[in-house]
Amino acid sequence: MMKVFENYHLPTTVNEALALLAQYDGRARVIAGGTDLLVDTQAEVYEGHRPHFDALIDVTKIAGANEIVERDGFIEIGCGVTHTQIVNSRLIQQRATALAEASFVVGGPQVRNVATLCGNVAHALPAADGTVALMALEGDALVSSLQSPAIRNQWRPLAEIFLGPGTSAVDSTREMISAIRFRPCGANEASAFARVMRPQGVALPILGMAVRLEIRDWRLETVAISAGPVAPIPFRANRTEEFLRGKILDEAVLQEATKILLSEVSPRTSAHRATKEYRVELLPMLLEQTLRTAIERASNHGSVH
């Protein structure tokens, strides 16, 4: 571990961070709050392994990385923004409520004060709360990489960057997520997030779900539904969404939507959290709760504040 902390870098620009990663040629790793990375590293050291990197590149001091801004029709969240900042942001509370709700339940206050939303995404777990909310908000990640001599910044849909549980298309030893963006909810639109957690649970929920929708005369104009963990990667319920579009949510519609949702998920049993059967039991309840909450919010948001 000493070696790791001897080589702890705090770049102040994305260029500098990428140049440092290039200098270590795959032996350095991006770190933000460290609440996932250092826990994993500690486990490696306890198991008698050498950490799988020689240096850490801390991206939280990069100029502008701690900002939440509205730009070009999107809300943009920098790679240093913590869950606490998200919870406290009026812009997120009002225009991306699901994300504020998801960040609010991440760990306890100490974790939320340092853990970042970009770290939550980069870790690529299908149950990660911030990620579940962002999937329903149809977020993009700004992936920055060094393609000598220039830097390449590319907005990529979040759905594209998850390859498997804990595996991302963003190689955190050579590139970084500089920011996350999504379109804020406008008039007649709203979002909602809910999760079920073990009473003494830490880290990840039994099940989380997020919804973003738009209503016109109580009809669902658009709807996006995400849930986790119900698949190896963060999941969008495309078939359920397709069925719900254009409908008014009554009991019969909800029942059919639930049937479709259950047919398109594939939850599994996890050793420390829940059985597959329990997750299947919870899905209808979370679907109803998130849909009804978002519809109620959208009906109160005829105009945006």
Ligand SMILES: Cc1cc2nc3c(=O)[nH]c(=O)nc-3n(C[C@H](O)[C@H](O)[C@H](O)COP(=O)(O)OP(=O)(O)OC[C@H]3O[C@@H](n4cnc5c(N)ncnc54)[C@H](O)[C@@H]3O)c2cc1C
């Ligand atoms: C006690 C405890 C409770 C927790 N509870 C929850 C919970 O309820 N819900 C939940 O979802 N999570 C939870 N977590 C997990 C964790 O806090 C979150 O996933 C957090 O958002 C990770 O962010 P971080 O900044 O700490 O990431 P780090 O640990 O710094 O990094 C995580 C991974 O992402 C990479 N990375 C980080 N930032 C970037 C970037 N900008 N670009 C490229 N790669 C990057 C790192 O190399 C590493 O692989 C918990 C963790 C702890 C220790």
